[in-house]
Amino acid sequence: MFINWALQEINLKIVYYGPGMSGKTTNLEYIHSKLDDSLKGDLVSLKTKEDRTIFFDFMQIEVGRIKGKKPKFNLYTVPGQVYYASSRKVILNGVDGIVFVADSQPHRMEANVETLLDLEKNLKQDNQSLEDFPWVIQYNKRDLPGVESIDELQKRLNFFGVPHFEGVAVRGDGVFATLKSVINTVVEHVQKEL
Amino acid sequence: MVKTKKMKDGSRQVILNGKQYDLITKILSELANKTKASAILFADMSGQLISQRGNTDDMNTTVLSALAASDFAATSEMAKLVGEEAKFKLLFHEGDKRNVYLSNVGDDFFLVVVFDVSVTLGLIRIYTKKAIEDLDKTLSEEADEGDEEEQKLDSDFSSLLGDALDDSFK
Numbered sequence: 001m002f003i004n005w006a007l008q009e010i011n012l013k014i015v016y017y018g019p020g021m022s023g024k025t026t027n028l029e030y031i032h033s034k035l036d037d038s039l040k041g042d043l044v045s046l047k048t049k050e051d052r053t054i055f056f057d058f059m060q061i062e063v064g065r066i067k068g069k070k071p072k073f074n075l076y077t078v079p080g081q082v083y084y085a086s087s088r089k090v091i092l093n094g095v096d097g098i099v100f101v102a103d104s105q106p107h108r109m110e111a112n113v114e115t116l117l118d119l120e121k122n123l124k125q126d127n128q129s130l131e132d133f134p135w136v137i138q139y140n141k142r143d144l145p146g147v148e149s150i151d152e153l154q155k156r157l158n159f160f161g162v163p164h165f166e167g168v169a170v171r172g173d174g175v176f177a178t179l180k181s182v183i184n185t186v187v188e189h190v191q192k193e194l
Numbered sequence: 195m196v197k198t199k200k201m202k203d204g205s206r207q208v209i210l211n212g213k214q215y216d217l218i219t220k221i222l223s224e225l226a227n228k229t230k231a232s233a234i235l236f237a238d239m240s241g242q243l244i245s246q247r248g249n250t251d252d253m254n255t256t257v258l259s260a261l262a263a264s265d266f267a268a269t270s271e272m273a274k275l276v277g278e279e280a281k282f283k284l285l286f287h288e289g290d291k292r293n294v295y296l297s298n299v300g301d302d303f304f305l306v307v308v309f310d311v312s313v314t315l316g317l318i319r320i321y322t323k324k325a326i327e328d329l330d331k332t333l334s335e336e337a338d339e340g341d342e343e344e345q346k347l348d349s350d351f352s353s354l355l356g357d358a359l360d361d362s363f364k
Contacts, residue, residue: 002207002208002209002210002240002242002244003208004210004215004244005209005210005211005212006210006212006214006216007215013241013242034363035362036362039362041256041257042254042257044257044260044261058241058257058261060256060257061362063355063358063361064358066358067347067348067350067351069347069351074242074260087268090264090268091264093239093240093263093267094238094239094240094241179359179363180356180360180363183355183359184352187347187351187355188352190347191346191347191349191351191352194346194347
């Protein structure tokens with residue numbers, strides 16, 4: 001978090017985390033496509049030739065002044081593939097809130113669990129933990145046939161009982177609800193700490 | 195000093211007051227004047243832009259800061275791989291028309307200087323080094339806590355923010 005009281009600006013960093021191909025970039029692309037130009041910056045994507053995120057995607061959103069303060073949200077995604085572990089770690093630097101985008105397909109359950117453990121490991125290195133960190137879960141790809149039940153996903157992934165959302169990011173379902181929830185969770189957390 | 199506190203949950207907060215912001219901006223202005231750099235950015239290692247000077251109208255400095263921070267992050271991983279124990283202190287990108295000089299300011303901040311190839315690197319180096327010393331000093335000076343009053347978020351801030359978000363997401 002970076003606060004500049006001279007300009008009354010509050011900058012918060014939100015990172016979309018999750019296994020490869022779970023829809024993190026799709027979340028950002030949808031947000032970018034729907035927001036008014038005055039509220040968003042460019043969406044920057046560092047991708048491979050195959051359209052996979054190699055380092056991160058980034059965009060900034062603003063909502064104007066609220067009680068004289070100007071909150072700005074910097075949204076990042078991390079690359080999901082296992083071998084980009086160190087890129088994931090560096091993008092978490094200074095993070096204020098996390099959206100964990102899980103893939104609802106049964107064969108991706110292990111990848112979800114593994115990535116969540118990787119996230120906890122990275123947070124631990126900064127003396128943080130998912131237990132008391134502001135984060136939410138999005139169970140994405142709910143439109144696909146044969147997806148895992150929400151109960152099962154909750155049992156395997158949401159062991160701290162954080163807010164969770166069902167998503168179909170390609171259609172935009174659940175995308176804004178998820179973003180709004182993580183922003184709220186972060187702001188409440190910040191209020192407590194200021 | 196600039197409040198860079200580690201919170202109990204481990205997250206990091208950087209809080210600048212008006213006076214510190216003015217001092218930082220003054221240092222950047224001086225650097226811009228002396229070097230004729232096209233643009234100068236001061237940002238924190240998580241990629242948040244703090245202040246900028248120079249001709250930045252045609253430049254997306256928010257994105258530039260985010261990319262520069264990851265540049266630092268990537269090269270510090272590179273440093274480990276090649277057996278350099280400290281982080282690399284400065285990064286230099288050379289172009290046909292413009293160069294970019296990046297240098298860290300303490301552990302938590304960095305400076306980006308964008309300049310035309312007609313400006314010599316030596317000049318940039320000398321004045322940037324001076325600016326970094328000044329910034330270091332400003333960042334470590336005691337701040338008066340006089341205007342603490344305004345430095346919090348009202349209790350209805352969350353709900354107003356929620357409404358604003360709903361409006362934006364129509």
